[in-house]
Amino acid sequence: MNILTVENLTLTFGGLMAISDLSFSVAKGQVTSLIGPNGAGKTCVFNCITGFYRPTGGRILFGGENLVGRPPYQITERGICRTFQNIRLFNALTAVENVAAGQHTRTGCGLLRCLFRTGRSRRDERNVREKSFRWLEFVGLTDFYDYQARQLPYGDQRRLEIARALASEPKLLLLDEPAAGMNHNEQERLLALIREIVQLGITVVMIDHNMGMVMQISNHIVVLDYGRKIAEGPPETVRNDEQVINAYLGEDFDAAS
Amino acid sequence: MPIWERISMPLLELDGVSVSYGKIQAVSDISLTVEEKEIVVILGNNGAGKTTTLRAISGLNPPHHGRILFDGREIHHLPPDKIVSLGITHVPEGRRVFRDMTVLENLDLGGFSRRREKSYLKSRLEMILDLFPRLAERKNQLAGTLSGGEQQMLAMGRAMMVEPRLLMLDEPSLGLAPLFVQLIFNILKETAASGTTVLLVEQNARLALKMADKGYVLETGSVKLSGPAGELAGHDEVVKAYLGG
Amino acid sequence: MAKGRHSLTAGSVALIAGLLVPLLVRNPYYIELGVQIEFYMVLAIGLNMVVGYCGLLDLGYAAFFAIGAYTTGILMTHLHFSFWFCIPFCILGAALAGVIIGGPTLRLRSDYLAVVTLGFGEIVQLLATNLKITGGATGIFGIHPLRLGAHAFSMTDYYYMMIILVVLGVVGAYSLRYSRVGRAWHYIREDEDAAMAMGVNTALFKLYAYITGAMWGSMVGAVYAVSMTAIAPESFSYSQSVLILIAVILGGLGSIPGVLVGAVLVVVLPELLRGVALFRLLVFGLLMVVFMILRPQGMWPENIRGVFKPLVGKTAGKKPGNGSALSLGGGGE
Numbered sequence A: 001m002n003i004l005t006v007e008n009l010t011l012t013f014g015g016l017m018a019i020s021d022l023s024f025s026v027a028k029g030q031v032t033s034l035i036g037p038n039g040a041g042k043t044c045v046f047n048c049i050t051g052f053y054r055p056t057g058g059r060i061l062f063g064g065e066n067l068v069g070r071p072p073y074q075i076t077e078r079g080i081c082r083t084f085q086n087i088r089l090f091n092a093l094t095a096v097e098n099v100a101a102g103q104h105t106r107t108g109c110g111l112l113r114c115l116f117r118t119g120r121s122r123r124d125e126r127n128v129r130e131k132s133f134r135w136l137e138f139v140g141l142t143d144f145y146d147y148q149a150r151q152l153p154y155g156d157q158r159r160l161e162i163a164r165a166l167a168s169e170p171k172l173l174l175l176d177e178p179a180a181g182m183n184h185n186e187q188e189r190l191l192a193l194i195r196e197i198v199q200l201g202i203t204v205v206m207i208d209h210n211m212g213m214v215m216q217i218s219n220h221i222v223v224l225d226y227g228r229k230i231a232e233g234p235p236e237t238v239r240n241d242e243q244v245i246n247a248y249l250g251e252d253f254d255a256a257s
Numbered sequence B: 001m002p003i004w005e006r007i008s009m010p011l012l013e014l015d016g017v018s019v020s021y022g023k024i025q026a027v028s029d030i031s032l033t034v035e036e037k038e039i040v041v042i043l044g045n046n047g048a049g050k051t052t053t054l055r056a057i058s059g060l061n062p063p064h065h066g067r068i069l070f071d072g073r074e075i076h077h078l079p080p081d082k083i084v085s086l087g088i089t090h091v092p093e094g095r096r097v098f099r100d101m102t103v104l105e106n107l108d109l110g111g112f113s114r115r116r117e118k119s120y121l122k123s124r125l126e127m128i129l130d131l132f133p134r135l136a137e138r139k140n141q142l143a144g145t146l147s148g149g150e151q152q153m154l155a156m157g158r159a160m161m162v163e164p165r166l167l168m169l170d171e172p173s174l175g176l177a178p179l180f181v182q183l184i185f186n187i188l189k190e191t192a193a194s195g196t197t198v199l200l201v202e203q204n205a206r207l208a209l210k211m212a213d214k215g216y217v218l219e220t221g222s223v224k225l226s227g228p229a230g231e232l233a234g235h236d237e238v239v240k241a242y243l244g245g
Numbered sequence C: 001m002a003k004g005r006h007s008l009t010a011g012s013v014a015l016i017a018g019l020l021v022p023l024l025v026r027n028p029y030y031i032e033l034g035v036q037i038e039f040y041m042v043l044a045i046g047l048n049m050v051v052g053y054c055g056l057l058d059l060g061y062a063a064f065f066a067i068g069a070y071t072t073g074i075l076m077t078h079l080h081f082s083f084w085f086c087i088p089f090c091i092l093g094a095a096l097a098g099v100i101i102g103g104p105t106l107r108l109r110s111d112y113l114a115v116v117t118l119g120f121g122e123i124v125q126l127l128a129t130n131l132k133i134t135g136g137a138t139g140i141f142g143i144h145p146l147r148l149g150a151h152a153f154s155m156t157d158y159y160y161m162m163i164i165l166v167v168l169g170v171v172g173a174y175s176l177r178y179s180r181v182g183r184a185w186h187y188i189r190e191d192e193d194a195a196m197a198m199g200v201n202t203a204l205f206k207l208y209a210y211i212t213g214a215m216w217g218s219m220v221g222a223v224y225a226v227s228m229t230a231i232a233p234e235s236f237s238y239s240q241s242v243l244i245l246i247a248v249i250l251g252g253l254g255s256i257p258g259v260l261v262g263a264v265l266v267v268v269l270p271e272l273l274r275g276v277a278l279f280r281l282l283v284f285g286l287l288m289v290v291f292m293i294l295r296p297q298g299m300w301p302e303n304i305r306g307v308f309k310p311l312v313g314k315t316a317g318k319k320p321g322n323g324s325a326l327s328l329g330g331g332g333e
């Protein structure tokens, strides 16, 4: 069953076609990867799904509903959450408070309830705190809970961003280059983390240039080049596709990865 | 100093350097040397202190202990702009481009320290746009709207606008497509051959060790291993931790 | 948090000292100075929610202070309303003005707000100076002081009344800081895009911050009107807005103890400098520059770390959802 379907998605900036007539779907409970050369339009696809960019044309169906035109916060409410390619954490705030951001849509106290600390708001607070620490632990950052986000090394910042996204209890998690800046060891840990996320029943769509990792974990791969889909299928098919090798992987891909 | 000493002198030398952020000691007692025209790679886990080491050299996080010598001259007390003018350029972690400026404006800024030499800069700019055709296509686009990889190309291009004596790169392959990573590494090799010394931090250990002359492995702020790149690539611990053997 | 307890003790000591002042000091000059400090404290607490918490640069905060003061002045002198009955009108007026100004501008992401609020502050002061109902340049006088039975409030009574307001403000500001709304404001301040991605309706929450500040400011204005019994446009000028902003920045953006300290400095420093008469403002300005160079984060910066404490013994062993037992512990070895 598909959790997300992208139909004829098109996005242009002035004369530039960042995405042209792209269609693909994401199967529920699986890992789908989006790969392609630099500037192929992968991040733009994420930006369209999460409402940061408004596509020029096409539809994005999630839970039987077209998401196009909805603002980002409504899309997060519906259960899609993302990380950013250029890590975007709340730099001056602590790691836990960053994670707590995820709980924003899962709690509902408004101004007055918060001001007067009603019973419900206090209950919510306890919950948020508990959940934030648990997600922090899930990604292995408990010890750094009161570090400011900017004080964490790059790789840890990436994991913190994932924890923050998970805290929004998404059905669909979009990861934009989660392995960037990680060495082999850390990638192994990330791989295990993503597997665990999938086990929680969360569907993952991932963009990454680390082919070793992508080939290992993906059930399905969509390849973009110049905004168009040039190939699609399971890892074995994609890695042997002539067009993909020419545009993206390179001849000696297996040796290089 | 006598000429024979000068010849054998490394271009860059860190001697017992320690750096801390407030109470946190990020780098402790690191010593390393980089010879002229060499490519040296620093490997290490997340949080090992690689970025901090580069920042110490470029004066962004001055060490509280130890000495940093560039060309035989102490630089650890100099402010970053002085260090740049000595010929050290730093491509920072995570593509720091000027988001609200165009690609060309970003590149122009890279040439700031030699801004009087118009024709030199013009030829450099042409060379860089040749090297990264994608940047040429997007000359007038705001840097903040470039794709991640395009920003990485821009950050590198900007650093190469003037031919520095020492080029320091913090994870240059970050976010680059596989084909392109190889291209970048080839460019670095050519750069080194043409006289620029390269010091880089890199997560893609396999490729980096293939290209580099020498490597250092950091662990929790200290040098754990060092040696010729070829030897390191065969070292058990390195294979296990960074190459996935 | 040790640090949290630290500021609690400091706060209690300051509060007790504040309560004792009128008993120990008989000189009315000091009481009046105290009241002035209190006004800046409450105003700074209000502006801090806008600028410190949410990161919205508001350069016309005095406008809301004016709306409250003038609404009260007009209602009490022309319509003979009782003071307490004026308050809802003040709050309503400020909220309305807040929506009209903030509604359209807060949708935009850049620094238009600074320009618009600057203009708004000017407009309000111009209106006050030129309208008939506001008494023109002379303002409104003869506002009846508050009464408790037959007893008319003295300056000392207002001093105590303002202490209550300060305490209410501090408690309210702390409650908001450690709540869903206060956190959302901080997320917006830190990175609006990321806040949006985490599901914060940024336009709405920015409006919340702006209007909360507005309503609070106008309420303070109402108290100002009765306690002074006369108001005039010059109390609500651009420089008033700036002075409140200075209290916030000098003390430490986002920090409640900080802005209280800032308010004290903003009132006391110029008073101490009376000796240098002509150069008073010049020296005040220089001091400010020196302070900012020495302590760029403010006198008492925000304690970011105190927000969440770990749940001792509770997190261990639990995984979110129905997670497996796979261990991923120990980042950044």
Ligand SMILES: Nc1ncnc2c1ncn2[C@@H]1O[C@H](COP(=O)(O)OP(=O)(O)OP(=O)(O)O)[C@@H](O)[C@H]1O
Pocket: A013, A016, A018, A036, A037, A038, A039, A040, A041, A042, A043, A044, A045, A085, B138, B141, B145, B146, B147, B148, B149, B150, B175
């Ligand atoms: N706001 C914008 N204005 C103009 N061009 C844009 C904008 N956003 C993206 N682009 C362009 O659209 C193209 C696709 O960008 P996108 O960020 O989706 O690439 P990507 O596939 O994620 O690449 P990378 O792997 O390098 O991150 C790029 O060439 C980029 O320069």
Ligand SMILES: Nc1ncnc2c1ncn2[C@@H]1O[C@H](COP(=O)(O)OP(=O)(O)OP(=O)(O)O)[C@@H](O)[C@H]1O
Pocket: A150, A151, A152, A153, A154, A155, A156, A181, B021, B024, B025, B026, B044, B045, B046, B047, B048, B049, B050, B051, B052, B053, B093, C332
């Ligand atoms: N601004 C800061 N304040 C406090 N601690 C910091 C700060 N920046 C880095 N650190 C700490 O210094 C140590 C070294 O960090 P550094 O960024 O140098 O690591 P790194 O080797 O570059 O890691 P990565 O591979 O993740 O980039 C880490 O433990 C980190 O938490």
Ligand SMILES: [Mg+2]
Pocket: A042, A043, A044, A085, B147, B148, B149
């Ligand atoms: Mg991208």
Ligand SMILES: [Mg+2]
Pocket: A153, A154, B050, B051, B052, B093
């Ligand atoms: Mg680093």
